[in-house]
Amino acid sequence: MLSELDGLxxxxxxxxxxxxxxxxxxxxxxxxxxxxxxxxxGVYFKKRGEQPLLVVSSLDLSLAKKGIVSDVRTYTDYNLSxxxxxxxxxxxxxxxxxxxxxxxxxxxxxxxxxxVDAMTAVYLASFLRRRGFKTIGMAKPSxxxxxxxxxxxWEVEQIRQVGLKTVEVASRxxxxxxxxxxxxxxxxxxxxxxxxxxxxxxVGSWCGELGLTLPEGYILAAGxxxxxxxxxxxxxxxxxxxxxxxxxxxxxxxxxxxxxxxxTYCVGRxxxxxxxxxxxxxxxxxxxxxxxxxxxxxxxxFLQVCRFFRRRGWPTVLENPRTERGFVHGLGHGVGLTIGxxxxxxRYARNTLLQGDVVTVEPGLYLPGFGGVRIEDCAIIGDDKAxxxxxxxxxxxx
Numbered sequence: 066m067l068s069e070l071d072g073l074x075x076x077x078x079x080x081x082x083x084x085x086x087x088x089x090x091x092x093x094x095x096x097x098x099x100x101x102x103x104x105x106x107g108v109y110f111k112k113r114g115e116q117p118l119l120v121v122s123s124l125d126l127s128l129a130k131k132g133i134v135s136d137v138r139t140y141t142d143y144n145l146s147x148x149x150x151x152x153x154x155x156x157x158x159x160x161x162x163x164x165x166x167x168x169x170x171x172x173x174x175x176x177x178x179x180x181v182d183a184m185t186a187v188y189l190a191s192f193l194r195r196r197g198f199k200t201i202g203m204a205k206p207s208x209x210x211x212x213x214x215x216x217x218x219w220e221v222e223q224i225r226q227v228g229l230k231t232v233e234v235a236s237r238x239x240x241x242x243x244x245x246x247x248x249x250x251x252x253x254x255x256x257x258x259x260x261x262x263x264x265x266x267x268v269g270s271w272c273g274e275l276g277l278t279l280p281e282g283y284i285l286a287a288g289x290x291x292x293x294x295x296x297x298x299x300x301x302x303x304x305x306x307x308x309x310x311x312x313x314x315x316x317x318x319x320x321x322x323x324x325x326x327x328x329t330y331c332v333g334r335x336x337x338x339x340x341x342x343x344x345x346x347x348x349x350x351x352x353x354x355x356x357x358x359x360x361x362x363x364x365x366x367f368l369q370v371c372r373f374f375r376r377r378g379w380p381t382v383l384e385n386p387r388t389e390r391g392f393v394h395g396l397g398h399g400v401g402l403t404i405g406x407x408x409x410x411x412r413y414a415r416n417t418l419l420q421g422d423v424v425t426v427e428p429g430l431y432l433p434g435f436g437g438v439r440i441e442d443c444a445i446i447g448d449d450k451a452x453x454x455x456x457x458x459x460x461x462x463x
Contacts, residue, residue: 066217066421067097073208074113079201080172082111083162083189084179084209089321092180093402094209096321100219101132108162109134112171120165155185159192166198173199178209206407214399214407215421221445221454223322224400224423228443228455230275231316231324235457237271238264238312238330242463245304245332252304252332259332261287261310262301268314277316281404284313284327291329291436294394294429306333309342309436315404323404324454325425327441332463342430342438343461345377349428350440350459353396353410357424357444357451363414367396370428379430383412389433397425400443422446423454 074082085108086092098109099119107121107129119134120143129137143165149157175198177186190200245254252259265285272279286296287304291311304310313327331339352373356366371383371392380391395411400423408422429439443454
């Protein structure tokens with residue numbers, strides 16, 4: 066949580082934190098620290114034990130002041146243009162950062178963070194060392210990753226709001242499937258062939274209407290294409306009666322916070338193997354979800370789900386890490402400003418679940434040549450158990 070930042074800086078012996086990015090939309094670290102939409106990004110300075118400073122373009126000043134950093138200034142206040150005319154854009158910017166650190170009397174040990182170009186970060190670190198600062202790096206999970214991991218009430222509410230809009234999109238998709246009919250094994254809606262491209266256009270329109278963005282797209286895969294857990298190839302395919310339609314969507318809301326959600330559908334009576342897969346995945350999700358609580362190792366729910374699938378007769382990555390049949394991936398991951406962050410519910414994840422973690426629970430089964438089934442929801446770890454961030458039905462047949 067953000068309230069833990071000073072304590073973490075003290076724990077790791079960090080005097081000052083510098084986080085920068087070209088935009089809060091592309092730098093989750095900067096977005097996390099400022100809680101404002103800043104199109105041109107900025108530089109965040111935090112001296113341990115003191116309130117932070119945020120420096121932005123004058124064009125973004127009013128937007129930056131809507132965030133949680135009270136001391137917001139502009140590059141003009143630090144003569145950035147003059148420094149860049151004198152030294153060039155890169156060094157001039159580094160000169161400004163060094164000057165702000167020196168003025169603040171922040172101490173010598175500095176950590177640089179942000180989703181930025183590695184070459185510029187290395188350059189800034191080297192430049193600050195030449196100015197007498199000790200810039201240090203950190204292995205994953207870094208100080209900021211530890212801080213971002215547990216969500217506070219405001220963050221959970223942002224995720225929930227995105228989740229509510231996400232399930233509204235799912236509800237509209239399900240309505241289209243309910244209204245559809247089958248003829249000669251193919252699916253039609255309003256007398257026209259119902260294809261994955263048709264549904265993709267609808268989903269994109271609904272997301273736009275609800276204020277959701279899709280930074281990494283989403284997955285809508287029908288039939289054998291759904292056998293790839295992250296089927297990214299957008300093949301246009303008419304839906305077939307009884308075959309799986311896998312819908313995995315991971316949108317962002319206005320504050321940048323994300324949601325991750327998957328359902329598997331079919332129109333008409335499902336083929337027997339699909340019905341069995343769906344039933345086993347649904348039961349596996351309950352198995353995994355019910356095991357979530359603070360203090361358990363993050364690999365424990367994954368191992369329990371693997372053993373559950375084995376009892377149901379499915380292969381898993383526990384026996385064969387390269388299997389493409391059965392349960393072929395991890396059980397879940399953290400969700401916040403990205404859809405892949407700590408903690409990870411995977412094999413060899415030795416850290417423990419913490420109160421405030423928001424994680425996905427997403428078991429799946431896959432049969433190459435036929436298709437896949439996955440069900441996914443976000444859960445928050447409470448005092449002694451987990452709860453779903455948003456409850457939504459899990460129905461296969463339409």
